[in-house]
Amino acid sequence: MTSSSSTHFLICLGTSLLLSLTAVCARAATYTWDGDNNGNWGVGNNWTSNSAPASGGGHDLVFAGSVNTTTSANGGGWTINSLSFNSGAGAFTSGGGTLTIGAGGITNNSTATQTINNQITLSANQSWNAASGAIVSTGYFDANSKNLTLTGSSAITISGQINSAATLTLSGSGNRTFGSSVAATTVNVQNTGTNSFSGQLSATTINVSAGTSTFANAQAGSGGINISGAANATFTGPVAGGSGSGITLSGSGAIGFSGSITGGTLNLTSAFTGTATLSGSGGKNISSTVVSGGTLVMNQSGGDDAINGSLTVNNGGTVIFGQDNQVPSWQTVTLNAGSTLLLGNTEQTFQNLVITGNSIIDFGGVDSQLNLTSNLTISNGVTLTIRNWDSAAGDVFAGSNPGTSVTIQYADSNGNIYATGTWGGGYVTPGTPVPEPATYGLILLGSGVAFVLCRRRRT
Helix, strand or coil, X not given: CCHHHHHHHHHHHHHHHHHHHHHHHHHHCEEEECCCCCCEXXXXXXXXXXXXXXXXXXXXXEECCCCCCEEEECCCCEEEEEEEECCCCCCCEEEECCEEEEEEEEEECCCCCEEECCCEEECCCEEEECCCCCEEECCCEECCCCCEEEECCCXXXXXXXXXXXXXXXXXXXXXEEECCCEEEEEEEECCCCEEEEEEEEEEEEEEECCCEEEEEEEEEEEEEEEECCXXXXXXXXXXXXXXXXXXXXXXXXXXXXXXXXXXXXXXXXXXXXXXXEECCCCCEECCEEEECCCEEEECCCCCCCCCCCEEEECCCCEEEECCXXXXXXXXXXXXXXXCEEECCCCEEEEEEEEECCCEEEECCCCCCEEEEXXXXXXXXXXXXXXXXXXXXXXXXXXXXXXXXXXXXXXXCXXXXXXXXXXXXXXXXXCCCXXXXXXXXXXXXXXXXXXXXXXXXXXX
């Protein structure tokens, strides 16, 4: 290499390094607002350095004081690394051009509410921290396939549509409110505050593990809806559980579905200790329901079934009926060992009832009816406990003779056994009930009769 070539190379290299260093310094620059002139970001006197940040510089902007708190990102779009508010900052409102925000995100260390009316685009994964006061965003929100975490002890409200988030995570203890639609690949609700999704929430996977949440319209994909921990959740509108995982409950909270449900399964796992309620009048197109823990309340109104598929109750699971005919009359209900079915003074009609282990059927004591249009199948050696049976009140258990040796126990509302009998065809006499023989009747099992259907009269 000649001397002149070497000199030229060194000059070029030095220039390149200088430009790179300048760019790094520009990105690292912090500008603090004092608002000495007006509310425009592009005016130098509004910043303590008396020089305005470049709108495309990717700077850290800090807002302090309480002078000219109505501000404008004037001059078009601004690209910044972060936006923060000092502990003593007043209530700022920003408008103007689009904000493209980098990894620094937004932090509010002031107790005042900070309102951002700009359209927002994310250029990196980031957190918004309502550390002391609330953060309000009203403009259209392009998450640009980036991860967004909303955290802090104060409220965060995003009223504009959120589009294309990779993972949206709600953490901290503050309330989170979404006024429009939210689209993400994964949504993780982990904060201990309250959450409100007023628009349609669309995600491949929706995970809820804490707090109290309300969903107006939740549409999950193959990852389904998974509710765990101490989370309470209310679904007031349409729900899609996804064709794969469906809806899985494994926590201790209260879960309610009052709108329609399409797709997937409903699975109350053995870890679930809470209560799930199916209510309202929207159709529940659930392919199968498995209750392995906790309590499922079927209280669907309007004459619609609470589920569309089969019902299986496992050890530790309880199903309570709050309205008549909650399971389709052509479906099968299976009671495995350790399961409980509470008729709750309703009339239920199934095609098949399969009892594989020691189980409890509670008639509630006032005019409850369980009618089977096809088969009653009970495994040999099973003990079936009938609670709150009262033939005088109109209780009916009608179905074909199971043809196996079954022990029947009759118990009061406290679970105290007052009589026993065996199931061998025809009538079963429970012995001499005590203390009130008149309040207990016989359980009729029509030997050789495939179907008995009695409808009760309501007063």
